[in-house]
């Protein structure tokens with residue numbers, strides 16, 4: 001009996017492999033440019049015709065190849081980059097499989113022109129995986145690989161190519177991501193004879209972003225730079241106030257390799273929570289460096305994804321780094337020459353304030369911390385960091401607090417600022433602990449409509465964690481025995497009613513988790529309002545509390561809490577300069 005299993009001829013095997021490595025012209029560009037980078041090129045010219053469907057040509061000034069190597073390069077599993085499986089751990093070159101050139105060659109007409117030094121070189125021509133011709137040529141050191149008529153011998157694959165414009169866009173994306181990673185290298189890119197892209201080598205990420213996407217795009221970004229254990233994360237992310245106002249871009253590199261990673265993007269986005277409206281997503285350029293054995297780069301045919309040993313940890317580090325970048329964004333530059341203290345760990349000043357104290361006693365403190373500090377503990381234990389240097393503050397229009405500093409005047413929106421303070425406090429309460437509550441001398445009775453009643457039931461446990469002690473009383477009547485104490489003039493009944501009303505109209509089917517939405521809503525309803533007069537002590541307390549938040553410059557909707565007017569700007573307006 002003849003065997004039904006046969007080893008495929010290698011040309012067929014290569015075509016099958018090509019399906020994984022070579023999806024479209026952009027993947028050819030990527031593989032050729034990566035080879036050029038691996039060969040130590042400092043300058044790479046990419047020329048494309050008809051969206052890469054007719055021709056992709058990549059020229060480099062790298063090491064070049066000998067005649068033998070140029071022929072061998074087209075053989076399957078021929079690589080100069082690793083010698084054994086052990087070399088795979090921590091492999092620093094882009095390539096290591098020895099698969100790209102044979103795969104591309106199996107579905108195109110390919111020409112390699114290469115020289116080890118200036119002068120004598122080799123040209124190898126091949127088509128559909130078979131070498132047709134090897135000859136001498138004269139050229140400078142380096143290599144040029146031309147890939148013509150991609151999929152000419154695989155009509156089924158060729159049918160799947162999109163129009164030239166669409167293929168071209170993918171090519172631009174591929175080149176962009178390589179050019180962002182390898183900023184030391186000069187790149188040019190041209191389409192049908194027209195140069196569309198030329199970036200010089202040796203620049204910072206920000207400069208490279210400006211060179212590729214324009215300086216306006218670069219100006220929208222803040223720096224991320226953080227080290228956590230063996231992980232280093234650096235890059236640029238969009239300012240919350242800019243998010244959603246222009247197209248979004250994502251660039252992610254891990255150990256110098258551009259990759260896709262939805263988990264890391266999600267972690268970075270999570271850092272924006274409460275600073276930008278739901279549904280809009282920030283532009284991110286992030287580069288991670290991790291220990292070689294904490295990441296496996298050999299899990300995807302085009303090496304476009306990686307696997308982490310401890311993904312959860314990496315994602316937390318990314319989230320913290322981005323959050324810190326956003327939080328310190330205006331550090332020292334926004335609220336006076338104060339050093340923002342690191343956010344205090346939540347040390348619950350859990351005090352059972354059993355009685356509602358008379359108003360007169362509370363006049364000095366709009367904020368729970370200061371009250372609690374007075375009531376229960378000697379000074380120093382408050383959450384409001386005492387080292388904050390609070391400048392003299394002036395209330396304007398019962399809406400803004402104003403102060404001056406060396407470089408101009410700063411206005412703080414009192415409601416937004418208080419909302420930010422309360423939001424972070426409520427989030428801590430919901431996520432890790434108790435919130436100070438006050439027991440009401442006379443319990444409140446609330447009659448709710450059915451929708452509000454349902455909203456309460458759906459959030460009951462969260463309300464309790466926020467400090468609302470509530471008993472159901474049949475139907476939709478609630479007895480409220482204690483309430484959180486965000487400030488002295490807090491109107492618990494109104495806050496609860498408004499919160500429930502807005503939860504019933506909760507169209508916000510955003511990604512924000514339920515407890516976060518509740519914290520934001522209660523913070524909004526509980527915060528002091530525009531129009532509330534604030535005493536100097538209250539303003540000082542609010543300033544200090546805001547300075548201790550993680551994101552002082554933004555309210556929970558992503559709007560600014562702080563506006564800065566520089567002396568320069570004022571002098572310009574007054575015609576002094």
Ligand SMILES: Nc1ncnc2c1ncn2[C@@H]1O[C@H](COP(=O)(O)OP(=O)(O)OP(=O)(O)O)[C@@H](O)[C@H]1O
Nearest residue numbers: 035036039073079080095096097098099100101143
């Ligand atoms: N532009 C170039 N300059 C110098 N040598 C090159 C160039 N392109 C390819 N080579 C040589 O040809 C070999 C085969 O290239 P190929 O891309 O097929 O495999 P690889 O880069 O080793 O691995 P991978 O399949 O993961 O990309 C490389 O290992 C390298 O030695």
Ligand SMILES: [Mg+2]
Nearest residue numbers: 031035095100
């Ligand atoms: Mg390669």
